[in-house]
Amino acid sequence: MQPRELPLATLRGVCQVEFQNNVWTALLFLLALLLGGWQFAVFALIGAFVTTVTAWVLGVARDRITIGLEGFNGTLIGVAVALFFEVGWVALMLVIAASVLGAVVTAALTVLLAPYNVPALTAPFCVVTSLVMIGGPAFARVWDARLPPAPVSARPTAALTFTDVWQGLLNGIGQVFFQDKWYAGLVFLIGLLVASRVAAIAAVAGSAIGIIVAVILGAPATDIGAGLYGYNPVLTAIALAGVFVALTPHGVLYAVLGAIATVVVTAGVAALFRPVGGPALTWPFVLVTWTFLAAVPMFAKIRRPS
Amino acid sequence: MQPRELPLATLRGVCQVEFQNNVWTALLFLLALLLGGWQFAVFALIGAFVTTVTAWVLGVARDRITIGLEGFNGTLIGVAVALFFEVGWVALMLVIAASVLGAVVTAALTVLLAPYNVPALTAPFCVVTSLVMIGGPAFARVWDARLPPAPVSARPTAALTFTDVWQGLLNGIGQVFFQDKWYAGLVFLIGLLVASRVAAIAAVAGSAIGIIVAVILGAPATDIGAGLYGYNPVLTAIALAGVFVALTPHGVLYAVLGAIATVVVTAGVAALFRPVGGPALTWPFVLVTWTFLAAVPMFAKIRRPS
Amino acid sequence: MQPRELPLATLRGVCQVEFQNNVWTALLFLLALLLGGWQFAVFALIGAFVTTVTAWVLGVARDRITIGLEGFNGTLIGVAVALFFEVGWVALMLVIAASVLGAVVTAALTVLLAPYNVPALTAPFCVVTSLVMIGGPAFARVWDARLPPAPVSARPTAALTFTDVWQGLLNGIGQVFFQDKWYAGLVFLIGLLVASRVAAIAAVAGSAIGIIVAVILGAPATDIGAGLYGYNPVLTAIALAGVFVALTPHGVLYAVLGAIATVVVTAGVAALFRPVGGPALTWPFVLVTWTFLAAVPMFAKIRRPS
Numbered sequence: 001m002q003p004r005e006l007p008l009a010t011l012r013g014v015c016q017v018e019f020q021n022n023v024w025t026a027l028l029f030l031l032a033l034l035l036g037g038w039q040f041a042v043f044a045l046i047g048a049f050v051t052t053v054t055a056w057v058l059g060v061a062r063d064r065i066t067i068g069l070e071g072f073n074g075t076l077i078g079v080a081v082a083l084f085f086e087v088g089w090v091a092l093m094l095v096i097a098a099s100v101l102g103a104v105v106t107a108a109l110t111v112l113l114a115p116y117n118v119p120a121l122t123a124p125f126c127v128v129t130s131l132v133m134i135g136g137p138a139f140a141r142v143w144d145a146r147l148p149p150a151p152v153s154a155r156p157t158a159a160l161t162f163t164d165v166w167q168g169l170l171n172g173i174g175q176v177f178f179q180d181k182w183y184a185g186l187v188f189l190i191g192l193l194v195a196s197r198v199a200a201i202a203a204v205a206g207s208a209i210g211i212i213v214a215v216i217l218g219a220p221a222t223d224i225g226a227g228l229y230g231y232n233p234v235l236t237a238i239a240l241a242g243v244f245v246a247l248t249p250h251g252v253l254y255a256v257l258g259a260i261a262t263v264v265v266t267a268g269v270a271a272l273f274r275p276v277g278g279p280a281l282t283w284p285f286v287l288v289t290w291t292f293l294a295a296v297p298m299f300a301k302i303r304r305p306s
Numbered sequence: 307m308q309p310r311e312l313p314l315a316t317l318r319g320v321c322q323v324e325f326q327n328n329v330w331t332a333l334l335f336l337l338a339l340l341l342g343g344w345q346f347a348v349f350a351l352i353g354a355f356v357t358t359v360t361a362w363v364l365g366v367a368r369d370r371i372t373i374g375l376e377g378f379n380g381t382l383i384g385v386a387v388a389l390f391f392e393v394g395w396v397a398l399m400l401v402i403a404a405s406v407l408g409a410v411v412t413a414a415l416t417v418l419l420a421p422y423n424v425p426a427l428t429a430p431f432c433v434v435t436s437l438v439m440i441g442g443p444a445f446a447r448v449w450d451a452r453l454p455p456a457p458v459s460a461r462p463t464a465a466l467t468f469t470d471v472w473q474g475l476l477n478g479i480g481q482v483f484f485q486d487k488w489y490a491g492l493v494f495l496i497g498l499l500v501a502s503r504v505a506a507i508a509a510v511a512g513s514a515i516g517i518i519v520a521v522i523l524g525a526p527a528t529d530i531g532a533g534l535y536g537y538n539p540v541l542t543a544i545a546l547a548g549v550f551v552a553l554t555p556h557g558v559l560y561a562v563l564g565a566i567a568t569v570v571v572t573a574g575v576a577a578l579f580r581p582v583g584g585p586a587l588t589w590p591f592v593l594v595t596w597t598f599l600a601a602v603p604m605f606a607k608i609r610r611p612s
Numbered sequence: 613m614q615p616r617e618l619p620l621a622t623l624r625g626v627c628q629v630e631f632q633n634n635v636w637t638a639l640l641f642l643l644a645l646l647l648g649g650w651q652f653a654v655f656a657l658i659g660a661f662v663t664t665v666t667a668w669v670l671g672v673a674r675d676r677i678t679i680g681l682e683g684f685n686g687t688l689i690g691v692a693v694a695l696f697f698e699v700g701w702v703a704l705m706l707v708i709a710a711s712v713l714g715a716v717v718t719a720a721l722t723v724l725l726a727p728y729n730v731p732a733l734t735a736p737f738c739v740v741t742s743l744v745m746i747g748g749p750a751f752a753r754v755w756d757a758r759l760p761p762a763p764v765s766a767r768p769t770a771a772l773t774f775t776d777v778w779q780g781l782l783n784g785i786g787q788v789f790f791q792d793k794w795y796a797g798l799v800f801l802i803g804l805l806v807a808s809r810v811a812a813i814a815a816v817a818g819s820a821i822g823i824i825v826a827v828i829l830g831a832p833a834t835d836i837g838a839g840l841y842g843y844n845p846v847l848t849a850i851a852l853a854g855v856f857v858a859l860t861p862h863g864v865l866y867a868v869l870g871a872i873a874t875v876v877v878t879a880g881v882a883a884l885f886r887p888v889g890g891p892a893l894t895w896p897f898v899l900v901t902w903t904f905l906a907a908v909p910m911f912a913k914i915r916r917p918s
Contacts, residue, residue, distance in 0.1 A: 058862070059912025101873050107907035111728060116418060135880030140830030218446030250364070261407050268441030275581040275887040295413035300365025422723060524752030556670070567713050574747030581887040601719035606671030 001062040006052060013048035013071015017122070018176065018188075018203070018235070019243045020195040021067050028191030033177060035184045039082040040177070043095055047078025050099035051106070060107065073106055074099040076125040076177070080281070083147075083178045084133065090145035094132065102128045117304070118293045119244070122235070122282045133278040160215060164225035172207030172230020176282070180226055198242045206230070206237030206259045213263040232266050233259035235285040236292075242305065244293055250301040254292065262288045307368040312358060319354035319377015323428070324482065324494075324509070324541070325549045326501040327373050334497030339483060341490040345388040346483070349401055353384025356405035357412070366413065379412055380405040382431040382483070386587070389453075389484045390439065396451035400438065408434045423610070424599045425550070428541070428588045439584040466521060470531035478513030478536020482588070486532055504548045512536070512543030512565045519569040538572050539565035541591040542598075548611065550599055556607040560598065568594045613674040618664060625660035625683015629734070630788065630800075630815070630847070631855045632807040633679050640803030645789060647796040651694040652789070655707055659690025662711035663718070672719065685718055686711040688737040688789070692893070695759075695790045696745065702757035706744065714740045729916070730905045731856070734847070734894045745890040772827060776837035784819030784842020788894070792838055810854045818842070818849030818871045825875040844878050845871035847897040848904075854917065856905055862913040866904065874900045 008023070015026040033040040051074030055065055064070055077098050085091040102124045109120035136142050167182040173192075174185030193200040210230035219229055240255035241247060265284040273280060296302050314329070321332040339346040357380030361371055370376055383404045391397040408430045415426035442448050473488040479498075480491030499506040516536035525535060546561035547553060571590040579586060602608050620635070627638040645652040663686030667677055676682055689710045697703040714736045721732035748754050779794040785804075786797030805812040822842035831841055852867035853859060877896040885892060908914050 058866075058910075058914060060910055061912075097872075097876075100869065101876075104869070104873075104907050105903055107910035108903040109906075111906050111909050115421065115727065131876060131880045134883045135876055135878075138829075138831055138879035138882065139826075142829055144830075214445075217444075217448055218450075219444055254364075257406065257410070260403075261410075264403075264407075264437060264441055266441075267444035268437045270444065271440045271582055276883055291411055291414040294415075294417050295410050297417050298364075298366055298413035300367075302364060421727065520751075523750075523754055524756075525750055560670075563712065563716070566709075567716075570709075570713075570743060570747055572747075573750035574743045576750065577746045577888055597717055597720040600721075600723050601716050603723050604670075604672055604719035606673075608670060 001056060001065060003056075005066055006049070006056065009052050009065050009068055010045060010049045010071055012066070012068025013052055014044060014068070014075050015191070015195065016068035016072035017075055018192060018199065018238055020192065020199065022195035025191045025195040026068075028187055028194060029177070032174065032179065032184045032187035032191065033079065035181060035187065036174075036177075036179045037082070039087050040079050040179070043078035043082035043091070044075045044177075045078070046092070047074035047076070047081070047095050047099045047102075048072070050074055050096050051077075051103045054100045054103035055106070058103070058107075060103075070103065070106065073102045073120075073122060073124040073128075076122060076282075077102050077128055079177050080125070080129045081132075085145050086147050088145060090141060094142065094145075098128045098132055113290075116294050118290055121239070121286050121289055123286045123290075126281045126283050126286055129281055130273075130278045130283075134276050137277075160221040160224060164221055165211060168211050168225045168227050168230060169204065169207050171225070171227025172210050172234055173203050173227075175227040175231035176234055185227070192238075196242075198247065199238050202237040202241040202255065203234045205241075205256075206234035209233050209237070209256065209259040210263050213260055217264075219267070229263055229266055232280075232282060232284040232288075233262040235282060236262045236289050239285075239289045240292060244289075244304065245296065246303050246305045248301075248303075251303075254299075254302050258288055258292045261292075307362060307371060309362075311372055312355070312362065315358050315371050315374055316351060316355045316377055318372070318374025319358055320350060320374070320381050321497070321501065322374040322378035323381055324498060324505065324544055326498065326505065328501035331497040331501040332374075334493055334500060335483070338480065338485065338490045338493035338497065339385065341487060341493065342480075342483075342485045343388070345393050346385050346485070349384035349388035349397070350381045350483075351384070352398070353380035353382070353387070353401050353405045353408075354378070356380055356402050357383070357409045360406045360409035361412070364409070364413075366409075376409065376412065379408045379426075379428060379431040379434075382428060382588075383408050383434055385483050386431070386435045387438075391451050392453050394451060396447060400448065400451075404434045404438055419596075422600050424596055427545070427592050427595055429592045429596075432587045432589050432592055435587055436579075436584045436589075440582050443583075466527040466530060470527055471517060474517050474531045474533050474536060475510065475513050477531070477533025478516050478540055479509050479533075481533040481537035482540055491533070498544075502548075504553065505544050508543040508547040508561065509540045511547075511562075512540035515539050515543070515562065515565040516569055519566055523570075525573070535569055535572055538586075538588060538590040538594075539568040541588060542568045542595050545591075545595045546598060550595075550610065551602065552609050552611045554607075554609075557609075560605075560608050564594055564598045567598075613668060613677060615668075617678055618661070618668065621664050621678050621680055622657060622661045622683055624678070624680025625664055626656060626680070626687050627803070627807065628680035628684035629687055630804060630811065630850055632804065632811065634807035637803045637807040638680075640799055640806060641789070644786065644791065644796045644799035644803065645691065647793060647799065648786075648789075648791045649694070651699050652691050652791070655690035655694035655703070656687045656789075657690070658704070659686035659688070659693070659707050659711045659714075660684070662686055662708050663689075663715045666712045666715035667718070670715070670719075672715075682715065682718065685714045685732075685734060685737040685740075688734060688894075689714050689740055691789050692737070692741045693744075697757050698759050700757060702753060706754065706757075710740045710744055725902075728906050730902055733851070733898050733901055735898045735902075738893045738895050738898055741893055742885075742890045742895075746888050749889070772833040772836060776833055777823060780823050780837045780839050780842060781816065781819050783837070783839025784822050784846055785815050785839070787839040787843035788846055797839070804850075808854075810859065811850050814849040814853040814867065815846045817853075817868075818846035821845050821849070821868065821871040822875050825872055829876075831879070841875055841878055844892075844894060844896040844900075845874040847894060848874040848901050851897075851901045852904060856901075856916065857908065858915050858917045860913075860915075863915075866911075866914050870900055870904045873904075 048071035055070035105124040170185030207230040214229035354377035361376035411430040476491030513536040520535040660683035667682035717736040782797030819842040826841040
């Protein structure tokens with residue numbers, strides 16, 4: 001593999017977060033990140049670049065690198081660092097170090113899960129970012145560079161408004177990249193649509209399932225409006241609807257089931273992390289999708305895409 | 307597989323909780339649940355039925371379903387929901403949703419553990435029920451339907467009485483199904499005896515080991531009398547004495563060792579769950595039995611039953 | 613295998629903690645433990661003996677036992693019990709019971725990790741000791757025999773002194789065996805040097821990386837001086853530099869990367885254990901080394917030693 005292939009591999013890493021391999025999608029995703037703040041786009045690219053280069057230096061197979069499979073965890077690491085830390089040298093060092101480690105974790109999980117034909121998904125991002133957020137307080141230089149936590153909504157809504165619902169629908173898509181502006185979510189959705197109609201429909205359906213299940217179970221309206229119950233089912237729905245499971249009637253049912261399960265797991269993961277102070281990230285998506293993909297060989301009616 | 311085979315498969319799911327495949331045992335187990343309250347028996351059957359049907363719809367192999375292997379985790383999910391939530395629509399929805407998810411977790415764990423010839427045991431029940439109890443507080447509609455926690459014994463015993471011991475011995479057997487009345491434990495024991503003398507002896511021995519080890523290590527007498535240190539070693543003892551390990555002298559020693567280890571792990575699991583507020587369930591049995599079964603290939607003196 | 617081979621196998625178990633198979637190294641390690649207190653050396657031998665005998669009774673292959681691979685987790689279990697509990701009958705029973713269980717956990721992890729060609733490392737020690745320290749408070753007889761926690765340094769240093777640095781360098785090596793006297797660390801280093809120059813250099817480098825990274829990230833100076841950020845990278849560095857990864861330029865880079873990652877994981881593991889009150893032990897080394905070894909097949913530039 002030639003070094004000049006690295007920039008394109010990095011760019012593809014941005015859209016592989018949602019299992020796409022399309023440069024236009026990547027550019028639209030970057031535009032959506034820019035709407036949230038320049039630092040998100042820049043750190044996403046740095047993260048994707050560093051994981052991709054690390055994989056290349058250590059000798060990962062070319063076909064994995066060029067389609068962006070070594071970059072997407074770095075993308076999310078970069079966005080997370082830009083969200084939780086103030087822009088500066090510490091944040092820059094942090095995203096580089098975390099991305100290098102992320103490349104090794106990607107390789108380890110890929111090997112460990114290979115016998116079961118299950119991919120690493122965004123678990124390397126989750127592992128490394130959880131590590132930074134849970135272990136971080138021990139290191140004064142790291143923790144001093146942290147941004148103050150986002151202010152809690154001043155509106156302690158008892159009832160869900162129509163605005164909560166339609167903004168929540170788009171925010172659920174944007175929150176995959178930690179973005180909470182509805183128009184950013186819209187640009188992400190357009191980006192998905194450019195690459196795959198099925199993925200775009202799955203994303204909307206996943207976000208809707210997140211809202212519906214959260215409402216039925218009685219989750220707080222502000223969390224729903226912010227898309228916090230949506231982004232994990234969005235990823236589960238895209239992953240199970242056609243990407244890793246064949247798009248048959250049983251397969252669609254299976255994806256819906258997975259998206260519903262993800263909403264409940266979101267609350268469980270958040271509760272597990274509360275005593276140690278880490279965010280839930282995309283752990284719920286990872287755990288549910290791993291479970292549903294590992295289960296496939298037992299189910300005659302569910303199969304992998306041919 | 308024909309739909310008319312589902313009722314019998316469901317019934318067998320009730321006795322497979324303790325690795326038995328005997329309709330009379332299942333009926334005696336249901337009688338024991340009725341002694342605790344009608345809702346335990348009804349929810350156990352609903353849970354077993356839903357996991358069995360889910361497995362059937364998704365195409366699990368017929369030979370697994372008919373002997374009840376797809377039902378026993380649903381049985382325990384049903385009993386747990388009847389214990390922790392008040393009877394009503396929320397509890398009914400909860401047991402159905404949790405059991406559907408339980409069927410998928412059963413398949414996933416079966417595939418993941420297959421290379422090691424280790425069964426899923428009651429882990430799917432533990433995963434799903436822990437999820438409900440840890441994630442539940444996030445959902446007002448779910449958590450409002452929760453029953454108040456059982457009152458703590460008014461008798462803060464310093465010393466263990468003879469009543470604590472003999473009731474604890476039977477309660478240890480009943481607590482496998484969350485039952486804390488000694489006569490319910492007795493009916494469970496008779497049910498076991500109908501299917502397998504070895505299993506019944508192992509159950510009594512497991513419960514006795516739970517009491518003895520807990521007394522030696524200085525656990526609170528009320529916990530011992532309630533059977534809380536007994537039900538996990540009961541399951542470990544049955545599993546390791548003849549079911550998954552050959553009943554040789556070394557094998558019996560191995561089962562005793564496993565039962566002892568389970569008592570200590572019970573305290574460890576309870577402590578791990580305390581910060582997030584979930585019950586220990588049968589996690590100690592699952593973790594110890596997985597460990598002891600995975601280890602078998604290393605030990606020339608221990609072998610699987612032929 | 614003959615019973616008369618057990619004493620030498622036990623002795624080799626002491627030096628296998630740091631991947632060495634050399635009787636002189638084992639004797640020097642015992643001397644270093646004696647410098648900390650006779651109970652450390654005695655309990656280390658009891659632990660190593662009990663795990664070795666358990667493995668022998670259960671029929672583990674002779675070639676694993678004679679080179680000490682079944683003893684080193686018992687060695688560390690013994691030292692940990694001598695550190696956390698007062699010398700007496702309870703501590704003696706505890707080290708025996710924990711070591712028997714440790715032998716089974718060793719076998720289980722060896723089987724589970726075999727498909728990936730990853731060794732159990734000190735994970736059995738971590739599992740069993742974490743269990744005792746987390747579950748222990750439930751058992752009055754066990755917990756009453758606990759020693760009071762080590763007094764926190766009276767000197768709340770703001771700045772790192774030269775003494776902190778050079779003592780921290782040696783303490784990082786001694787803390788692998790929970791020893792915090794610099795001259796004990798020196799004897800351990802000499803012991804390593806007797807067996808392998810590469811291992812000794814890796815140990816010093818690992819300890820130095822622990823100090824450097826901890827200083828850069830802003831960890832408390834007293835923790836650094838006590839070697840608390842050093843002992844895990846020491847083990848990672850030895851394991852990755854020549855023992856389980858070939859000593860090529862890329863391999864050395866990989867070992868440095870692993871040692872750096874271990875420092876950060878040390879803080880993460882400590883934070884995870886804080887709510888339940890267990891010490892970090894060598895979990896950071898285990899988790900990072902497992903990850904880095906599992907990843908090897910993906911990296912063409914990194915290979916196993918021939």
